[in-house]
Amino acid sequence: MSLNKIWKLKPASPDASQLARRTGITPLQAQLLINRGITESIVAQSFLSPRLSQMADPMLMKGMDSAVKTILAAMETRDKITIYGDYDADGLTATAVLVHFFSDLGIPVTSYVPNRLEEGYGLNREAVEQIGRNGTGLIITVDCGISGAREIDLAKDLGLKVVVTDHHQMSGELRLNCPVINPHQPDCPFPFKDLAGVGLAFFLAVAIRAALRGQGWFKGRAEPDLREYLDLVALGTVADRVPLLGQNRMLVKGGMRCMTDSRWPGINAMMDVASVKSSEISSDDLAFRLAPRLNAPGRLGDSDVGLQILTVTEGQEAKELAQQVNIANGRRQRLEQSILDRIEEIIRSERQIHDRRTLLLWGENWHQGVLGIVASRLVERYHRPSLVVGVKDGVATGSGRSIDGFNLYKALSRLTPLFQKFGGHAHAAGFRLDEGNLEILRDELEGLAQKEMISGDLVPTIDVDADLLLKDIDREMIHQITALSPFGQDNPEPVFRARSLHVSGSRVVGERHLKLRLRQGETILEAIAFGFGLRHPLNGKRVDIIFTPGLNKWQGSEKIQLKIVDLKECSA
Numbered sequence: 001m002s003l004n005k006i007w008k009l010k011p012a013s014p015d016a017s018q019l020a021r022r023t024g025i026t027p028l029q030a031q032l033l034i035n036r037g038i039t040e041s042i043v044a045q046s047f048l049s050p051r052l053s054q055m056a057d058p059m060l061m062k063g064m065d066s067a068v069k070t071i072l073a074a075m076e077t078r079d080k081i082t083i084y085g086d087y088d089a090d091g092l093t094a095t096a097v098l099v100h101f102f103s104d105l106g107i108p109v110t111s112y113v114p115n116r117l118e119e120g121y122g123l124n125r126e127a128v129e130q131i132g133r134n135g136t137g138l139i140i141t142v143d144c145g146i147s148g149a150r151e152i153d154l155a156k157d158l159g160l161k162v163v164v165t166d167h168h169q170m171s172g173e174l175r176l177n178c179p180v181i182n183p184h185q186p187d188c189p190f191p192f193k194d195l196a197g198v199g200l201a202f203f204l205a206v207a208i209r210a211a212l213r214g215q216g217w218f219k220g221r222a223e224p225d226l227r228e229y230l231d232l233v234a235l236g237t238v239a240d241r242v243p244l245l246g247q248n249r250m251l252v253k254g255g256m257r258c259m260t261d262s263r264w265p266g267i268n269a270m271m272d273v274a275s276v277k278s279s280e281i282s283s284d285d286l287a288f289r290l291a292p293r294l295n296a297p298g299r300l301g302d303s304d305v306g307l308q309i310l311t312v313t314e315g316q317e318a319k320e321l322a323q324q325v326n327i328a329n330g331r332r333q334r335l336e337q338s339i340l341d342r343i344e345e346i347i348r349s350e351r352q353i354h355d356r357r358t359l360l361l362w363g364e365n366w367h368q369g370v371l372g373i374v375a376s377r378l379v380e381r382y383h384r385p386s387l388v389v390g391v392k393d394g395v396a397t398g399s400g401r402s403i404d405g406f407n408l409y410k411a412l413s414r415l416t417p418l419f420q421k422f423g424g425h426a427h428a429a430g431f432r433l434d435e436g437n438l439e440i441l442r443d444e445l446e447g448l449a450q451k452e453m454i455s456g457d458l459v460p461t462i463d464v465d466a467d468l469l470l471k472d473i474d475r476e477m478i479h480q481i482t483a484l485s486p487f488g489q490d491n492p493e494p495v496f497r498a499r500s501l502h503v504s505g506s507r508v509v510g511e512r513h514l515k516l517r518l519r520q521g522e523t524i525l526e527a528i529a530f531g532f533g534l535r536h537p538l539n540g541k542r543v544d545i546i547f548t549p550g551l552n553k554w555q556g557s558e559k560i561q562l563k564i565v566d567l568k569e570c571s572a
Contacts, residue, residue, distance in 0.1 A: 005566055007546060009464045009497060010035050019044060028466070029480050032494050035465050036484075048483055050250040052227070058207035062188035067163045067179040067204065068211050071138065074161060075107055079137025083111045084123065086143040086197065087303040089291045093236030094142035094165075094201040096310035097229050100264075101205045104224040105212075110136070111311075113303040117368055121430075123148035132158040139163070140204075143197025146170055152178055165200045167242075169425065192247040198236030199251055202229060228263045230255035232310065235267075238283050239291035243490035252486050256281055265318035266309035270294070272319075273326040280553075283486035296328035299369030336370045339363070339388070340377055357449040357458060358406075359386040360442040362398070366390035372399035372428070379403060383460045385411075385449060391435050395420075400429045405457035411448045415441060462546055462566055468496040470523040473549045473560060481549065495565050499544045506538040514538075518545075518562070526552075529564035543567045 013034045020030040022041040025048065033044050046054060058064055074081060081102055085095030095111050102109035112131055114124060122144045128151050131139060138161045141148070145164035152162050162178040169184055181200055183190045195203070205226055212218060234255020237248050244252060260278045262268050271278060274289040297305035305328070309321040343361050347353050359378055371388045378386035379401045385408055389398030402408035407426040412419070418441050422431035433441065487493040498520065505517030514532040518525055527547065529535070545567045552561035 004459070006459055006461045007464055007497065007566070008461050009467070012466070015039065026480050028477065029483065032465055032481070032484060035463075035494075036491060047245075047249065050253045052250065052254055054247075054250050055206075056191055056247060058203040058210075061181055061183060061190040061203065062185045063180045063182070064204070064207050067165075067181050068207050070161055070163055070179050071140070071208055072211060072215075074138040075105075077137070078108065079161075080108045080110065080135050081138045081140060082131050082134075082136040083109065084127070084131070084139050084141045084144070085111065085113050085307070086121065087113050087116045087298040087306070088143075089239035089294045089306075090197045090236040091143035092294060092298075092303070092306045092310060093232045093239075094196075094198040095307055096264075097198060097201045097205060097232050098140060098142060099311050100229060100232075101208075101224060101226075104222070106221075110134070111307060113298075113307050115301060116298050116303060117301045123151035125151060125154060128155050128160075129158070131155075132160055136160060141165060142201045143167065146176070146180070146182060149176055152176055165197070165204055167195055167197050167200055194243045194246070194248060196237040196240040196242045196248070198233050198240075199242075199248065202226070202233045202251065205229070227254065227258060230257075231259040231262050231264070231267055234259065235286050235290055235294070238286040238486070238488055239294070241287075241489045244283070244486055244488035245490055249486070249491070252283065252488075256283070256286075256486060264310065264312075265315045266312045266321060269315075269318040269322035270309060270325065273322045283488050287488065292332070293325045293329045296332040297325055299332055299373075300328055300367075301369065302328075332370055332373075335367045336373050336377070339366050339370065339374050343374070343378065343388070356446055357384060357453055358442075358446050359384050360389070360438070360445060361387075362389035362391055362396060362438055364391050368397050371397075372401070372430070375399050375401040383458055385445075387441075387445070389438065391438075394435045395432065396435045396438055397432045398430070400424070400431070402427050402429075403457065406449060406453055411445060411452075414448065415444050418444070462495065463492075464497045464546055465494045466496055468498055468549075470498060470501070470518070470520040470525055473525065473562075475551065475560070478549050478551055478560070493548050495546050495548050497544065497546055498562075500570060501543050501545060503538040503541050503543060506536050508533045508536050514564075516564070518543075525560055525562055527562035527564050528552075529567060532564065532567070535567070538569070542570050544570050 013031060016027050016030040016034055020027045023044050038044050038047055083095045083098045085091040099109055099111050112127060114127060139155055140163045142165050144166055146166035146168055155162050156177055164176060164178060165181040181204060183193045234252040237252050242248055259281055270290055270293055274293060276285045276289050294306050305324050309325055312318045312321060342363060346361055368390050371390060375386045375388045383403055385402040385406045387398055387400035389396045400408050408429045409424045409426055412422050412429055418433050418437045420432045422429060424430055481494050501518040501520050503516055504519050507515050509515045512531055512533040514529040514536055516527045518527055546565040547562040550561055550563055551558050
């Protein structure tokens with residue numbers, strides 16, 4: 001299963017210089033923006049300087065007016081409100097936003113997050129009945145609810161009002177007997193469709209506050225400053241991997257500024273245990289340090305801890321909860337690694353796997369909460385659609401991830417008779433089936449992949465923004481590149497190619513990473529290649545590299561360092 005990556009250099013655009021002149025940016029920034037589909041001056045300026053003043057009107061969203069009226073009516077009668085959220089980072093942050101918002105308003109509010117392992121995703125009958133018994137008058141769903149028609153009807157039968165906020169795509173005709181906020185609804189005029197669940201929760205809070213202002217409700221009352229909630233919005237948005245463009249970019253940029261001095265003790269405590277510096281926070285810190293810790297307790301069957309750390313108000317308790325999420329994350333990593341190690345043993349021992357275009361692997365009692373992460377790791381390593389399944393008492397529960405070129409949900413839909421339950425989208429899916437159907441699923445899925453995929457689909461591609469010479473890389477250029485941050489989905493960190501570099505130094509650091517000293521002409525720069533330790537030694541050789549330039553800060557000093565994405569040896 002060779003993974004020699006294809007480097008695909010994007011062509012230099014003849015329009016870059018014109019865009020640079022019109023907007024006052026550098027030609028390099030103009031080229032990077034064009035590479036990301038941004039060609040208009042006003043869009044480029046908005047992208048480089050996102051501000052909350054660019055926020056779209058929440059009332060443009062279909063269903064917002066009726067949702068706000070329903071919520072205001074519940075507030076007027078002092079009905080208890082329950083926020084029903086999902087158990088992932090997006091759902092937890094969305095729940096926290098509305099819990100904090102109604103608490104700041106002085107409105108009775110509670111929350112409910114289902115257990116990932118016992119209850120699964122979305123509304124369920126037992127939870128709705130429990131919420132009803134607890135005296136709730138209104139349920140507001142966040143990051144879920146769009147597929148809960150039966151449960152919503154049950155809530156209505158129990159005398160509860162329901163408002164649904166959910167950003168997931170809808171299948172078939174929407175028939176929910178309640179106000180629904182989802183920009184994917186037919187005829188929804190809201191201009192941005194890619195908000196995360198926490199983004200929708202934030203827009204709902206903005207709309208409610210505006211309505212209360214219009215009623216004079218804040219005369220004699222403190223008005224919540226919703227800018228203080230933006231760090232929660234940023235964390236959930238980045239964690240959910242929605243496109244970091246448009247409204248999402250505006251929210252995340254504002255949230256990262258907010259996170260330098262967060263109001264929430266739990267956010268500060270998580271940053272401490274994750275060794276995240278508030279003065280230097282990046283979207284990578286949110287995606288790879290904070291979000292995994294927030295998600296970890298829920299993956300292991302205890303979503304309450306993840307919500308508690310976002311809603312706790314006392315510093316010492318926040319520190320204790322941060323230790324809990326950190327311990328849970330360590331356990332999650334060990335579970336994940338043990339399954340990955342076992343899978344690697346299977347791949348090494350079963351040579352026929354190497355000829356397959358899909359991977360489907362299973363084992364007894366593989367922990368359900370980490371299967372999706374393991375599947376993602378396999379896609380990263382082997383660039384094949386990968387499904388990982390845990391078997392217990394004859395029931396197989398699995399999670400899959402896919403690549404461009406193979407719609408996983410569509411493929412599973414063609415194999416519906418094999419499943420007790422399945423759902424998902426093109427790149428990810430979850431499912432449950434009898435253990436006896438696993439081999440059939442493996443063979444049928446492989447058959448579909450053989451028909452629908454070509455060999456080129458199995459070779460990962462790196463899109464390269466431009467060629468660079470080492471002599472042209474300086475601090476000013478790095479600042480120009482950083483201006484495009486926060487990086488993430490649909491706004492990847494820019495990568496460049498440098499060719500025929502002489503390696504004058506090569507050593508392994510941290511057991512598996514490669515530290516290089518590279519020379520091109522008279523210019524010498526240091527580089528780090530994470531996970532490339534096995535390529536050592538490269539002393540005296542020439543290499544082509546794909547990289548991102550950055551600044552390495554250490555003990556008060558700062559110097560340019562290249563972060564290598566890929567490298568290839570070349571002839572001298």
